[in-house]
Amino acid sequence: MRKPWIVGLLLAGALLGACGDPESGPETPPPSVTAGTTHQRAAASAGTPARAPKVLYLGDSLAMEAQRVLGQQLRRELRADYTSRPYSGTTVCDYLEGTGAKSLVPDGDKAAALVRSLRPDYVVLQFWGNAWGYTWCMDGITHADDPATYYKRYRADMARLTEQIAAAGGAARPRIVWVAQGPDPITPDRVRRVNELYAQQAAASGDVVADAGARVSAAGARYSWVQYLPCDAYEREHPDYCTEPGRDRTALHLDKDYLHFCLAPTTSTPKPCPVRSPGILRIAREITRVISRTPAG
Numbered sequence: 001m002r003k004p005w006i007v008g009l010l011l012a013g014a015l016l017g018a019c020g021d022p023e024s025g026p027e028t029p030p031p032s033v034t035a036g037t038t039h040q041r042a043a044a045s046a047g048t049p050a051r052a053p054k055v056l057y058l059g060d061s062l063a064m065e066a067q068r069v070l071g072q073q074l075r076r077e078l079r080a081d082y083t084s085r086p087y088s089g090t091t092v093c094d095y096l097e098g099t100g101a102k103s104l105v106p107d108g109d110k111a112a113a114l115v116r117s118l119r120p121d122y123v124v125l126q127f128w129g130n131a132w133g134y135t136w137c138m139d140g141i142t143h144a145d146d147p148a149t150y151y152k153r154y155r156a157d158m159a160r161l162t163e164q165i166a167a168a169g170g171a172a173r174p175r176i177v178w179v180a181q182g183p184d185p186i187t188p189d190r191v192r193r194v195n196e197l198y199a200q201q202a203a204a205s206g207d208v209v210a211d212a213g214a215r216v217s218a219a220g221a222r223y224s225w226v227q228y229l230p231c232d233a234y235e236r237e238h239p240d241y242c243t244e245p246g247r248d249r250t251a252l253h254l255d256k257d258y259l260h261f262c263l264a265p266t267t268s269t270p271k272p273c274p275v276r277s278p279g280i281l282r283i284a285r286e287i288t289r290v291i292s293r294t295p296a297g
Contacts, residue, residue: 052078052079052080052081053074053078053080053081053121053122053291053296054080054081054082054083054118054119054120054121054122055074055080055081055082055083055120055121055122055123055124055291056083056084056085056114056115056118056120056122056123056124056174057070057071057082057083057084057085057086057124057126058084058085058086058095058111058114058123058124058125058126059086059090059124059125059126059127059179060086060087060088060089060090060091060126060127060128060130061086061088061089061128061259061260062126062127062128062181062259062260062261062283063084063086063126063127064086064087064088064272065260065261065262065272065273065277065280066126066261066272066273066280066283066284067084067086067272068272068273069272069273069277069280069281069284070082070084070124070283070284070287070288071084072284073281073284073285073287073288074287074288074291077288077292078288078291078292080291083114083118083120085105085109085114086126087104087105087109088104089104089130089134089135090104090105090127090130090135091127091129091130091135091137091138091154091157092125092127092154092157092158092161093135093137093138093153093157093161094135094137095109095110095111095125095161096110096111096137096157096160096161096164097110097111097112097113097164099137101136102136102137102139103135103136103137104135104136104137110164111123111125111161111164111165111168112164112165112167112168113168115165115168115169115174116168119169119172120174121174121175121296121297122174122175122176122177122291122294122296122297123165123174123175123176123177124176124177124179124210124287124291125161125176125177125178125179126179126181126212127179127181128181128184128191128259129154129181129190129191129194131143131144131150131187131190132144138153139153141153143187143190147190151193151194151197154194154197155197155200155201158178158197158198158201159201159204162176162201162205162207166205169297172297173297174296174297175206175207175208175294175295175296175297176202176205176207176208176297177207177208177209177210177287177290177291177294178198178199178201178202178207178208178209178210179198179209179210179212179213179283179287180195180198180199180209180210180211180212180213180214181194181195181212181213182212182213182214182215182216182217182225182252182279183213183216183217183222183223183224183225183226184225184258184259185225185258186258188223188224188225189223191213191223192222192223195209195211195213206297207297208290208294209290210286210287210289210290210291211286212282212283212286212287214286215282215283215285215286216229216252216261216279216282216283225258226252227251227252227253227255227258228244228249228250228251228252229249229250229252230248230249230250231245231248231249231250232282234281234285235250235278236248240276241276241278241281242278243263243278250278251263251278252278252279253279261273261277261278261279261280261283262274262275262277262280263275263276263277263278264277
């Protein structure tokens, strides 16, 4: 009975590993994203920072696919100075300094190195929680083989990354925004536990959580995976983001990819999502909203 789940995990690993291209030029929003965001600007204006914030966005393939849309939202709503350096297949330990060759992230793009060079006000960290040992820095620890060790290691890596970011920022320590993830149909409790770790780490270090995962979850069923959700008010006002208006519902995932939110298939040379994708926009809007209401560190 375990074989389908193992196959699912391997498939997910292939999908995650296939979705990343840090050289794809995240500075220009995709032409497929419309400019009309009056509704969102009104929602965020109450907490808009007095000066334009500097935001650094790091993460795995979920950040890779969302980076352009998040940059567009942050620039439009908050006039943000925005930089993104996601790498597909990564997890928290990949952004730690001192990992040497056991990392998918080069030294110049480690979190602390970027904080020292860019001096951001916010560091947004979005990781699904690499659970199958895809990246070398996890030392072969997987959720399936040893959940207790997996969570212990994940917690320790989060604390260490927080310490490195804080030390790199010094007196101008950036505020860390941990992005809570949406449901996982294979191991739903794992995502819940990982999100709890994000919340615990944020509380311990004076940082915050953006519960973007709740925006791609059904009402009253935070950890039950769904492919479609009812269109929200923004999507009804911007019909290109309500994929099935006749049924008042919008697609979050492709039929064969339960993990990612880009409504275009992954490719061998993946890049930020090239098409309108409601799940990505929902995630980006929530991150932007949280930053708009959170004082810099």
